[in-house]
Amino acid sequence: MENNTNKSRRYFLNNGLKLGIASLIGGIGLSKIASKLYGKTDTNSKNTIELMTTDGTIVEVDSSEVVEVIHSHDQEKKYNLREGMPNRKFVMVIDLAKCKNALKCQIACNKHHYITGEHAWLKVYKMQEEEDTAPYWMPTTCMHCDHPACVTVCPVDATFKRRDGLVLIDNDRCIGCRFCMAACPYSTRVFNWSEPDYGEDSEEMMHMNMAHQEHNSIEFAGMPSKIGTVDKCDFCPHAIKENILPHCVTACPNGVFYFGDKYEDTVTNGSETVRLSQLLIDKSGYRLMEGLGTKPSVFYLPPVDRLVDFKDGLDKFTNFNSVEKNK
Amino acid sequence: MEVSDKLIQDLAPRKFGKKGVIWTISLIIISLAGIIAYIDQVIKGQVVTNMNDYALWGIYISNFVFFVATSFVGAVTVALLRLTNNAWRTPIVRVAEIISLASIVMAGITIMIDMGRPDRLLYLFIHGRMQSPIIWDVIIIPTYIAICFLLLYFPLLPDLAILKEHFSKTSPRLSKLYGKFSLNWTGSEKQKRIQLKSIHIIAILIIPAGFILQTVDAWLFSTLFRVGWDSTNMGAYFISGASVAGVGALVTVLYVIQRAYKLDHYITDYHFDKLGKFLVLTCLIYLYFNINEYVIPEFTSKKEEITHLNHLYSGQYAPLFWFVIIGGLIIPIIVLLFKKGRKPLPMFYIGLLVVVGSWWKRFLIVTPTLLQPFLPVQGVPEKWHHYFPSFHEWIITFATLAMALLIITALVRYLPIVPIQRTADEQEAIRTNKPLSS
Numbered sequence: 086m087e088n089n090t091n092k093s094r095r096y097f098l099n100n101g102l103k104l105g106i107a108s109l110i111g112g113i114g115l116s117k118i119a120s121k122l123y124g125k126t127d128t129n130s131k132n133t134i135e136l137m138t139t140d141g142t143i144v145e146v147d148s149s150e151v152v153e154v155i156h157s158h159d160q161e162k163k164y165n166l167r168e169g170m171p172n173r174k175f176v177m178v179i180d181l182a183k184c185k186n187a188l189k190c191q192i193a194c195n196k197h198h199y200i201t202g203e204h205a206w207l208k209v210y211k212m213q214e215e216e217d218t219a220p221y222w223m224p225t226t227c228m229h230c231d232h233p234a235c236v237t238v239c240p241v242d243a244t245f246k247r248r249d250g251l252v253l254i255d256n257d258r259c260i261g262c263r264f265c266m267a268a269c270p271y272s273t274r275v276f277n278w279s280e281p282d283y284g285e286d287s288e289e290m291m292h293m294n295m296a297h298q299e300h301n302s303i304e305f306a307g308m309p310s311k312i313g314t315v316d317k318c319d320f321c322p323h324a325i326k327e328n329i330l331p332h333c334v335t336a337c338p339n340g341v342f343y344f345g346d347k348y349e350d351t352v353t354n355g356s357e358t359v360r361l362s363q364l365l366i367d368k369s370g371y372r373l374m375e376g377l378g379t380k381p382s383v384f385y386l387p388p389v390d391r392l393v394d395f396k397d398g399l400d401k402f403t404n405f406n407s408v409e410k411n412k
Numbered sequence: 413m414e415v416s417d418k419l420i421q422d423l424a425p426r427k428f429g430k431k432g433v434i435w436t437i438s439l440i441i442i443s444l445a446g447i448i449a450y451i452d453q454v455i456k457g458q459v460v461t462n463m464n465d466y467a468l469w470g471i472y473i474s475n476f477v478f479f480v481a482t483s484f485v486g487a488v489t490v491a492l493l494r495l496t497n498n499a500w501r502t503p504i505v506r507v508a509e510i511i512s513l514a515s516i517v518m519a520g521i522t523i524m525i526d527m528g529r530p531d532r533l534l535y536l537f538i539h540g541r542m543q544s545p546i547i548w549d550v551i552i553i554p555t556y557i558a559i560c561f562l563l564l565y566f567p568l569l570p571d572l573a574i575l576k577e578h579f580s581k582t583s584p585r586l587s588k589l590y591g592k593f594s595l596n597w598t599g600s601e602k603q604k605r606i607q608l609k610s611i612h613i614i615a616i617l618i619i620p621a622g623f624i625l626q627t628v629d630a631w632l633f634s635t636l637f638r639v640g641w642d643s644t645n646m647g648a649y650f651i652s653g654a655s656v657a658g659v660g661a662l663v664t665v666l667y668v669i670q671r672a673y674k675l676d677h678y679i680t681d682y683h684f685d686k687l688g689k690f691l692v693l694t695c696l697i698y699l700y701f702n703i704n705e706y707v708i709p710e711f712t713s714k715k716e717e718i719t720h721l722n723h724l725y726s727g728q729y730a731p732l733f734w735f736v737i738i739g740g741l742i743i744p745i746i747v748l749l750f751k752k753g754r755k756p757l758p759m760f761y762i763g764l765l766v767v768v769g770s771w772w773k774r775f776l777i778v779t780p781t782l783l784q785p786f787l788p789v790q791g792v793p794e795k796w797h798h799y800f801p802s803f804h805e806w807i808i809t810f811a812t813l814a815m816a817l818l819i820i821t822a823l824v825r826y827l828p829i830v831p832i833q834r835t836a837d838e839q840e841a842i843r844t845n846k847p848l849s850s
Contacts, residue, residue: 203464203465203792203793203796204465204791204792205791208790208791209791210787210788210790211788211790212788225787234636234637237543237544238543238544238545238546238635238636239541239544240536240540240541240544240546240547240550241532241535241536241538241539241540241541241544242539242541243539258532258535258539259528259529259532260527260528260529260532260533260535260536261458261527261528261529261532262526262527262528262546263468263469263526263528264544264545264546264632266465266468267468267469267636267638267782268635268636268637270637270638270785270786271786271787272465272466272785272786272787272789274465275465276458276465276468276528277457277528278457278458278459278461278463278464279456279457279458279459280457312457312528313457313458313527313528313529314528314529315528374786377637403791404790404791405791405792405793405794406791406793407791407792
């Protein structure tokens with residue numbers, strides 16, 4: 086009995102002591118937090134600095150409160166392929182008034198992405214909505230939608246949307262269910278039904294292999310294409326990363342394609358650089374199938390005040406062929 | 413309750429005759445041919461199919477949808493008839509359970525055939541994303557397989573114990589096997605109580621599972637923008653279509669078994685009559701949804717909808733479309749409304765027509781929509797403007813159908829197709845004039 090009370094007293098003392106220490110530490114901590122919250126510092130240096138707030142007013146603060154922001158120096162190393170380039174938002178503008186189906190864009194795209202199947206990533210459609218409306222040529226790339234239907238339905242996260250606006254495909258992840266192809270309303274996605282045939286020991290093949298060894302990443306789509314997986318226009322991240330315009334933009338002789346950054350509000354077709362927002366207002370820019378809510382990153386300028394004749398493009402138009410075959 | 417020797421003699425599994433052996437061997441040969449064709453497809457890629465960037469899904473997918481639909485028969489007949497206390501179900505439920513199990517297993521296999529990279533199957537589990545309807549399928553199909561298996565297995569327990577006794581002298585090896593699978597069934601009150609309760613739970617469970625399965629299957633299409641798929645009608649449309657396909661398959665298989673095993677005393681005209689009424693009901697419901705799907709868009713006549721519908725009404729798919737609508741729905745409804753039409757033989761032909769119609773119906777749901785994208789089809793080879801399955805696709809598809817029939821055949825060979833214990837109990841109940849608990 087006596088033993089018992091002894092034990093409980095020791096227990097009480099022990100715990101009481103612990104509780105005391107804990108509340109002491111807690112109290113100091115709380116006062117620290119409170120001083121931070123109310124902007125009081127213990128070491129008032131008496132020096133003040135003038136700063137401008139976000140709404141433009143000048144405030145005077147104690148210099149001890151100004152802390153240097155730590156910038157990360159390993160941005161390049163931390164670069165995440167699935168996150169993309171920070172603080173960019175790539176967009177394209179396609180001016181239908183200038184397109185005459187020269188197909189240089191398609192040829193350049195096919196060449197640089199080593200496309201060997203039947204189906205090009207970049208297509209130029211011969212459009213005519215109704216008998217009474219005017220025909221026009223309409224190049225389409227991947228729309229790199231901000232609400233991409235393809236990304237929503239992908240079961241394995243093989244196709245993904247990046248912060249910089251690009252929709253890319255990880256061909257090492259893709260299981261080939263083709264659900265994304267069924268989901269895309271722009272018919273932009275193509276499938277590698279067989280092992281891509283690059284031709285034996287061709288110069289292209291050598292180029293591709295060299296490029297592939299150097300940059301084996303999802304930013305170099307089409308090098309090489311993988312059997313049983315989906316491919317599509319990738320907005321050439323390998324080029325834009327080096328501040329080079331996508332191949333279709335530079336290849337076009339008529340300056341149809343403008344490429345740029347929405348945050349910078351500028352787009353360029355290589356020879357002229359324009360304000361994106363002003364261009365879209367001035368020329369009534371629109372996006373394809375806006376009603377579907379996909380929010381594409383590609384804008385179109387309507388085919389008005391045309392600089393080219395629609396008929397010029399008819400010689401080049403081939404209904405059944407978009408990729409030149411290997412000889 | 414004692415089970416009479418005659419009953420067991422009648423209902424116990426029997427060795428196949430000459431016809432049965434030929435049937436089984438042909439199924440095995442077709443299955444093997446399909447496996448060879450599939451291996452070739454894996455080596456060469458899906459270039460061996462006639463699918464292309466526009467017709468990006470073909471009969472692999474429509475065949476998958478058909479299997480999923482047929483597997484619904486377990487949920488509609490077994491569970492619904494059980495819960496509504498329809499006593500006439502006894503001799504048909506096991507066949508329905510077997511068809512369900514075989515179909516859903518083959519559905520799981522068929523969907524893999526369509527994958528461009530079957531070697532990456534595990535990615536569905538490693539990298540699976542819940543947003544994708546395909547993952548919903550990955551979850552519900554194994555669940556449904558498990559439920560279907562249990563719904564077949566639990567009611568079998570007493571029969572397996574009976575068969576253990578029955579074969580103890582003639583075939584000790586088979587007897588031992590039946591004994592193992594009967595899980596020491598003695599027929600005690602306690603065992604019966606547990607068994608009854610379990611069956612009841614599964615019978616309730618399979619209804620929502622079946623509905624989810626069919627609806628997810630519908631959502632594979634209706635979650636996409638395409639004309640002909642982008643419809644809120646799809647879930648109910650698929651469920652009613654699945655009832656038609658399932659009951660049609662049940663009628664057909666039931667007739668063959670009745671003939672082959674000479675079970676006219678157990679599976680009688682009365683049962684076919686009831687099933688006929690059931691089939692006509694499902695057909696009428698399906699017809700209603702077909703009207704919603706194919707006639708109502710005509711009213712607003714949106715350009716894309718009209719182009720799509722004209723493809724079906726009078727375009728390249730017209731013969732198939734009208735065969736499916738008239739052969740697979742209208743004729744069955746008319747024939748089955750007459751008492752003479754619900755006799756076993758006409759029912760067999762109608763069932764066959766319904767099953768074939770249901771198969772092509774899935775083809776019509778998948779292919780025409782894909783060939784009519786929003787932007788025109790240009791810059792691709794001429795043959796990409798159409799789709800008809802290649803030799804490989806046909807062989808592989810026939811093989812999957814043969815494998816489903818093989819599973820059904822094997823189960824029919826080794827399981828009592830009409831529940832023995834249940835039939836005995838019912839006969840006893842009629843004799844003593846006491847009601848039988850379900």
